[in-house]
Structures are given as structure tokens and as C-alpha cells.
Amino acid sequence: MPNCARCGTDNDSSAKFCKNCGSPMVSQGYAPPPPPPPGQGYSSPPPPPPQPGYYQQQPGYGQQTDSGLQQNVAALLCYVLGWLTGLVFFFIDKRPFVRFHAMQSILVFGGIHILHLLLSILFPFLHLWSLLFALSGLISLVS
Template identity: 35%
Template sequence: MQEVKMFCSKCGAENPTGAKFCSKCGAEFGVSAQSSTTSSEASTGLSPNVAGLLCYVLGWISGIVFLVIEKKSKFVKFHAWQSIMTFGVLTVASLVLGWIPIIGLVFGWIIGILSLVLWIVLMIQAGTGKMWKLPWVGNWAERQASKVS
């Protein structure tokens, strides 16, 4: 797995892992800073952490929804792109394997378990304000999220 980045729940700024205070707004990281939803950089009206988590709830479908409605937060766009790519590929692989007798069934179960584990881990990471990048997909999602929309 790749590097973990922290995002401020007040202003959405990217910060190095382990930082005590936000480099942009000065908010203290910890229980009080991450549980606060009074200010939001996400154009959805949700805190970036919640919007990032919701990008994964329905797999690639919710990723597309948040990609369309989110205009400001790089954090939310990153999680939307990562959700689309990760769960899109897993869905296509599962459909293709469904046509292959026996071996397809075995690999289908493996993909199903992998999908469930990734789904839970990615929601937890996004919900805690971390930009947790999967190998290959994470770097691509980060580049896509950085593009001006």
C-alpha cells in the first residue's frame, strides 16, 4: 500500500502524516478537530471526511455521483476516482469470471472477499481523513483529482 496523507476536517488542506496542526488553518488534529463538521470545503455541504467515505458506499456508482457533484475538494475527488476505478475493475472482473465454469467460481469468491475487505478499509480510511492510496489506482486517482474541473 502507498503513503497515507491526512486532510484537515475544517479546511480540507493536505497535511503530512502525524502532523499535530493543520498547515493551512492551524486547526489541531485529534478528536475535536476531526469530529467537527461546522466548516466544509466540499461543495456538497458535507465535511470532506464524510463525503470521501460516501464515495465508497455504493462502489463505483457512488464514486460517479460524488465526482459529478463535487467541485472543490481534491480529497473527495480523489476518493471518488479511486472508488470508480477500484470497484469498476472488480465488477468487470467478477462479471467476466462468471462466464468461466469452476475456475470462475473460485476466483469470483476471491474477488468478492477482496471487494468486501477493500470496501470496509477504504471507507474507514476516508472517514478518518486519510488519502490512502491503493497501488497503481491511488496514484492515478490522485492525478485525476488534481486536474482542474
């Protein structure tokens, strides 16, 4: 005689519903465990559900958001030709890490370039000395 999965009452083998509670009888498969006996006292509340972690938003289909290079390689290439490559990667690549290094390259090397231009206007003879120093170095290598 099968037992009711809900209340545990014995029923006829041909019964489709429990004669005590009216719930449908399970014909095959496993029987779920019986309910816990009442009056167990206080039990601790269930743990809170896990909080979702931070996930980067996936780019939309067909949108190219980066240069196709690994992030650290693209950041390194921002410094190769000074502010020029920094400017290129700033407009091509949308990843924050690469854009940070591109902006840093633009600011540092662009600032150095502007400082160099200002100093060459203010002190034009410094270029002459550097040219003479390079020329004397070449002469000393030959002789």
C-alpha cells in the first residue's frame, strides 16, 4: 500500500488521490522525505542569499571597444613614441586601464615637449651647445 507523500496516510494501490488530504499520489519515482515533526522548537534562520559580485558589463554585439591587444601590452605601447601613441590609444581603446596610461603619456610627454619648445625659444644657444657637444663626440670617436 502506497503512502501519501504529503501526510503519510496509507492508501489503496489504485488510488490517484490521498483519502486523507486529497493530494495527488506519486505513482513512480522516489518518495520525498516525510515532513519534519512539529514542535521542534527554535531553529536558526537560513543564511542570507549571496550578494552578486561586480561583473564588467559585456560589450554589445558588433561593438569593438579595444584595439585587439592585451590590456598591459596596449598600455605599454602608449609610451613608445611619447604623446603621439598616447593620443592614438586614447581614441582607439575604451578600456579604463589603457585610457589611464594613454592620458598619462599625453600629459607627461606632452608637457615635456611643450617645456622643450619653450626652453628652445627662450634659450636658443642651448641647442647650439648640444649640437657642438654631439659633434665633438663624433669627432672623438673618429680620431
